[in-house]
Each structure stands twice: as structure tokens, then as C-alpha cells.
Amino acid sequence: MAQNIHPVPAETFLWEDCIPGGCHWSGLLRRGTALRLTDMAGRANLSALFFRADAPHERYNMPDTLKAQHTAMLTKGHALYSDMGRVLCSITADSAGWHDTIGGVSTDASNLAKYGASNYQTARNAMHRSGEDGLLIELVKHGLGRADLVPNVNFFSKVTVDEAGLLQFDITHGKAGQWLDLRLDMDVLVVLSAAPHPLDPRPDYAPSDVGLTAWRCGPADAADVCRNACPENQRGFYRTELLYR
């Protein structure tokens, strides 16, 4: 089977899929698997939440991720921490350079206010889906729900903060073909929505498709770029590995 625009070596390839712009997806990915995420047309936003598969009350924690690494955004070398001080997944390669952590998700109400009405009756599967709706639908499939809708990652989106604290969405950031590799460092339930970013000021609802390529990369080795990014991550990876000894 031909792979999409950023292929991985055939001997490590597992599967590939595509989330149409606006749609949602969830799945279990095991430790040592990598997920290559690709913005297929330059306007992708991929809202993401992560849960420990065998104990989903352990989940991605935005503040713990940011303060452990003294960052407000994510790129190559960063780990995504759970609320239990373990690394759920980490970014081992990234052509985009910035992924948003603070913007949250679009809602049906914010979509309606920004883009106008577009329901299934009139628009069929081109209807305007929101990030909140997509994440919640996937969460409920796994026995989770509103209580698990915590601050999420928005891959492919860039939101900067000026000195006064004002938020600015960068519409020049997205490029067709931008991609990143997300390595799963635990067995993780991954929940995704490809709906637009809530702070995207563009008036048209036109989220790009997101390509998913899963491949076998193995766990982080001793020289790993994420493990060695800072002493905090060395401790985080150590604490994670205790689960698998």
C-alpha cells in the first residue's frame, strides 16, 4: 500500500489513516509506537487529549507539561506529561516548530457565532463540527465524559502571548505538508478532533485533513532527544519506565 506524503520505512510501518477536516478519531496506541501527524493542506488544527489506557483517570495535564519544561508551546524535544508525573508521549521530530497548548477547543456555540449555522440536514458530512463535540463523542465511546475534557493540545496551531498577556493566533503558521512524530511512551488512549482552532480568526470553516501514519519506533533510548532535553524529562522518563519494569 502506498503511504502518504511523508512515508516511513516499510519494515516499521503499521497502518495509516486520514481524519477529514472537522472530524474526530480515537484509538489505543501502545508504548513504542510512533504516530506521524501531517497537515494535508495547510489549515489543519488537531485538538488532542491523552489517557493512560489501563487507568484513564491518569491523563494529559497541561500545567504539569508546561511547568516541567518551562514552555508554553510544544515542539521537538518536548514530553507530554500526565498528572502522575509520567510521560504519555513525546515529540521526536517536528517540521512546524510550534504547537498550541492553551487555546482549548471550539464549541458548537462558538462555531455558530463565527461561521453561521451548518447542520447535517443541510450540509450532510460537510457540517460544522466543533472540537468540544468531537472530543466528547470519542471520550464517551471509551466510558469517559465531560469530567475528562481538560485543557488539550492543538497540533499545527500557533498562539502567541504578548507582554500584556494578549493572545494572538498566527494565521501564517500553517503550511501544507507540515508534520510531526509523536512517540507513545506508555500505552495510551489518543483522542483527536480536526475541527478548527477556537482562536482562528478566518471567517470560513475550512479545516484541513490530517494524515495519520503509525509505525514501530521502539521506546526512548538513552540518547533520546526528549529524554535529554532537560533534567526534568530525565526524571519523567525514568518514572515512566518504572511502570514497565
Place this chain on the structure above:
Amino acid sequence: MSPIKLVESALDPAHAVYDRVLPAGEGWLHVVKAGQTLRITDLEGNQAVDTLFYNAADFTERYSATETLKAAGAIYLTAGSRLMSSRGREMLTITADTCGRHDTLGGACSAESNAVRYALNKQPMHSCRDTFLKCLWQYEGGLTKRDLTANINFFMNVPVTPEGGLEFADGVSAPGKYVEMKAAMDVLCLISNCPQLNNPCNAYNPTPVRLLIWD
């Protein structure tokens, strides 16, 4: 840094219906009714007060840092900031603030995050998340760890740089500074008066805060 606008309150503590000093390292779970005003006073300066809110009638509606940021278009909280719920509704509004800047990105310290951030042997130290959890099981109201989300840190200064860096800076607070907020719905307020000893968020010296409520 842009000039910070400070807003003082006309409310008189002598007329408060509730008045309590909360020592460092302790929790507080209390209903603030619609129309009531809650004041938190940083008695000795540079304390961090980790705070969450729930709709008292439906705990599945809770404080949302991301909805609050989106409503303001900005990351720092001060007078005029609306504290928004996970359903996009206003829970409270900050009506007075003599400190000028509060954080909602830094979250609450925990045993596990202390082990990652500082050293593996810091895990046994007391933490805000332990306080939150103790409040939840003492309350017996059905709240669990899943109900804990990104909180507000009153009096804490966590600047984000234009390049995307984040730091825990020295507090902008001082003895006697306060923040006041008026409830737009009945809210269950959960506070941990932060016991963190490993960073400057409370000047390495956790201290008491005073909690006042007016009708």
C-alpha cells in the same frame, strides 16, 4: 510589562458574613452563593492560592482555564476578568484586585510533578493536589480526581514570553494585597493554600490567607 490597573474595594470586613484565616498547606471547600462576593487576602505576601470552582447545582460544570482565556483574549487575570465555566458561562467576575495579576496556566503542585520538576526525593512533600484530593473525599459530594482541572493561582506570577517560554517569576503580590470576585451562580469553591517550598511562587515561605464573604 504593561501598566497594571489596580482596583480597590469599598467593602468593609466588619460587614462580612464569613471571615476565616486559612493556614498554609490547608484546604477550603465552601459554597459562595450567587450575588455574594469572596475576597482572598494575601496576609504576608507572595503566597499562591490554588483555586477551582464548580457549579454548586451541577459539578460537571466547572471552572475552565481555556474558556476564561478565550473570553478575555488574554492569559493574566485581574479586575474585570470573567471566570468562565466549561459550558462557556460566567461563574464569577473579579471585581477588585490590588495585586494586579493572577495565573491560570501554572496548575497545582503535586507529589508527582514535584518529583519530576525538582528531584525524585521531593515526592513525599506536601502539595496542593494532595490538599485538593483530601478536600474532595472529606466532602463526600461525589467529586473525584477526574473533577480536578487546570486551576487559578491567585497572587502567582507566571509570565509567558512572545517566544513561548514560561517561567515562575517572583510574585507581584505583597502583604495585605487582595483579590475580590462576585459570583454569578452558586459556586462550590475549592482552595489549596499552596505549601510549595521548591520555587519562588510563594517566596519559599508559605503563609496564611484570609477569606471573607459578603452578601
